[in-house]
Amino acid sequence: MALLSRAAVLLGKEVRTEFRSRELLSTTIVFVLVVVVVFSFTFDPSSNESRRFGPGLLWMAFLFAASLMLQPCFLREQVNDTLSALRLAVSDPFAIFLAKISANTLFLLLTELLMLPVFAALFNVSFAAQLPGILLTFFLGSLGISVVGTALAVISAQARMRELLLPLLLLPLLTPILVVSTEVTIRLMQPEPYMEWKGIGLMAGFDVVFLTVLWLFGEYLLEE
Amino acid sequence: MTKRVLLGVVAIGLVACAAYASFYIAPEERTMGAIQKIFYFHASTAWAGETTFFVCFLANLLYIWKRKPQFDWLGVTCAEVGAACITVVLITGPIWARPVWGIWWTWDARLTSTFVLWILYICYLLLRTLVDEPDRRALMSALFGVFAFIDVPIVFGAIRWWRTQHPAPVIMGGPGSGLEPTMKAVFFFNVLAMHLFAAFLIVERYFLEKTKHDVELLRQEAEAR
Numbered sequence: 001m002a003l004l005s006r007a008a009v010l011l012g013k014e015v016r017t018e019f020r021s022r023e024l025l026s027t028t029i030v031f032v033l034v035v036v037v038v039f040s041f042t043f044d045p046s047s048n049e050s051r052r053f054g055p056g057l058l059w060m061a062f063l064f065a066a067s068l069m070l071q072p073c074f075l076r077e078q079v080n081d082t083l084s085a086l087r088l089a090v091s092d093p094f095a096i097f098l099a100k101i102s103a104n105t106l107f108l109l110l111t112e113l114l115m116l117p118v119f120a121a122l123f124n125v126s127f128a129a130q131l132p133g134i135l136l137t138f139f140l141g142s143l144g145i146s147v148v149g150t151a152l153a154v155i156s157a158q159a160r161m162r163e164l165l166l167p168l169l170l171l172p173l174l175t176p177i178l179v180v181s182t183e184v185t186i187r188l189m190q191p192e193p194y195m196e197w198k199g200i201g202l203m204a205g206f207d208v209v210f211l212t213v214l215w216l217f218g219e220y221l222l223e224e
Numbered sequence: 225m226t227k228r229v230l231l232g233v234v235a236i237g238l239v240a241c242a243a244y245a246s247f248y249i250a251p252e253e254r255t256m257g258a259i260q261k262i263f264y265f266h267a268s269t270a271w272a273g274e275t276t277f278f279v280c281f282l283a284n285l286l287y288i289w290k291r292k293p294q295f296d297w298l299g300v301t302c303a304e305v306g307a308a309c310i311t312v313v314l315i316t317g318p319i320w321a322r323p324v325w326g327i328w329w330t331w332d333a334r335l336t337s338t339f340v341l342w343i344l345y346i347c348y349l350l351l352r353t354l355v356d357e358p359d360r361r362a363l364m365s366a367l368f369g370v371f372a373f374i375d376v377p378i379v380f381g382a383i384r385w386w387r388t389q390h391p392a393p394v395i396m397g398g399p400g401s402g403l404e405p406t407m408k409a410v411f412f413f414n415v416l417a418m419h420l421f422a423a424f425l426i427v428e429r430y431f432l433e434k435t436k437h438d439v440e441l442l443r444q445e446a447e448a449r
Binding site for chain 2: 206
């Protein structure tokens with residue numbers, strides 16, 4: 001319980017910092033929009049094709065956006081060395097991770113929800129009937145991206161060429177999320193949509209496995 | 225030193241014997257013909273590569289736990305040797321697939337997960353070149369190694385659920401699968417030879433890493449004077 005209450009306080013700090021400037025969110029949203037538009041130039045997004053390729057493009061856009069968006073979450077703390085202060089203030093480093101992961105999932109989910117109607121309009125796909133399923137898929141996918149991405153953001157923050165390194169480490173690790181979330185979303189956007197529960201189970205499994213790994217190894221990641 | 229030379233001689237000798245056995249002792253497969261001989265080399269190298277990555281994973285865990293530089297040396301060594309093995313697998317696979325399946329590559333579960341495994345360990349090696357401070361480098365790459373190793377079975381599961389073309393497991397598969405006894409013997413002989421050869425490479429590369437470390441220490445000592 002103490003862990004959760006500490007994480008909640010830190011989450012409040014993350015959200016407050018972001019909503020003061022809204023830099024990260026606005027840049028990410030515009031970035032996803034640009035990627036979706038640029039993708040639409042590479043083929044003719046007629047309705048049948050877009051049902052098959054659209055969800056893949058959407059998830060690619062989210063993944064690219066996430067790989068850029070996750071970078072600052074620990075770099076911000078480096079500027080004034082606030083990470084040391086956080087570590088002194090919070091006894092369990094997993095609380096720091098939990099807060100960062102929740103904040104990143106929240107920002108990513110917000111971006112996705114704002115982009116979904118735009119995507120549906122541009123690519124002529126309807127999703128309204130399947131909204132709960134899509135929300136669940138987006139949530140599990142974003143959580144997976146955030147869990148792995150937050151851990152790797154710590155690693156890449158300590159290396160040279162960090163802007164290039166994070167996507168490089170992150171994208172291959174997220175293969176399962178990309179494959180499964182795309183397939184589940186494709187099925188939800190078909191003319192006769194249905195929910196692929198096995199895919200949802202796989203995504204939930206991915207999230208749980210990497211949350212556990214982070215819980216076990218998180219303190220070593222934040223070592224001075 | 226002599227032990228290492230002996231290991232090298234035995235490993236290379238065994239690989240040569242294994243090659244002879246695959247070409248002249250193992251019977252020719254009925255439908256695929258001579259091209260199937262690449263199986264002995266392809267699958268045994270894949271097994272050796274996977275074992276090497278498992279050792280790498282153990283070395284990473286041990287480094288995180290014990291913080292001895294020896295485990296870091298073992299980690300980088302196994303990652304390099306494993307990446308070399310999987311490179312061989314990724315080259316021999318298409319050579320076999322082209323005449324048998326009619327295509328060089330297919331995105332099925334085993335091929336894709338092997339490819340992702342290879343990319344992950346290339347990234348591991350790349351990460352090591354980009355962190356300057358040795359202790360940081362060792363810790364960060366060990367942690368990434370743990371993430372990478374755990375990811376591979378999930379990649380396999382995700383893509384298997386999605387689509388698959390690679391043959392169902394022949395060795396240790398379900399009932400009705402299995403190899404002809406001579407083929408099986410030759411195959412396991414190849415597996416042994418490849419493991420020994422990988423072990424030889426690991427030992428050599430490990431001592432190279434150790435020497436690098438010693439030279440660095442000497443250099444720092446000389447600069448301090």
